[in-house]
Amino acid sequence: MRLTLPFPPPVNGLYRNTKDRGGRAKTAKYKAWQFDAGASLAIQRRSHVGGRVAGPVHLAFVFGRPDKRKRDLDNLLKAPIDLLVAQGVIDDDRDVHCIVARWSDEIEGVEIVVSTAG
Secondary structure, eight states, rough: OOOEEEOOOOOSSSSEEOGEEEEHHHHHHHHHHHHHHHHHHHHHHHHHSOOBOOSEEEEEEEEEEOOOOOGGGGGGGGHHHHHHHTTSSOOOOOOOOOEEEEEESSSSSEEEEEEEEE
16 A cells, blocks of 8 residues: 655654643644644545555655755654554554665655555
8 A cells, every 4th residue: 555645743743741740742733744644644545445454564654855954764754653553554553564764855745655564
């Protein structure tokens, strides 16, 4: 299954500390990305039979560079993986057996290929 999503926020921008009970809450930027990416994902899943990959999976990510800032590629994986779980594309992130990620100057956002492992 091949999916294209908006460029995700980095892991450091997903949550903020709260004063009540020392907890954490999603940032406004993360909530907005989840909404936009979730809507895009729902539309794309309609074209895939079942729209889900059960059991162990391999994930391949290609991230477009939105600007010239230096970024850590590994910090961009959490939000899209959590979205795949929340939207039921994969069962659980514990089922991810392999992750491949790279940059590309030829795309916008992030392209994700979800395939069965094995």
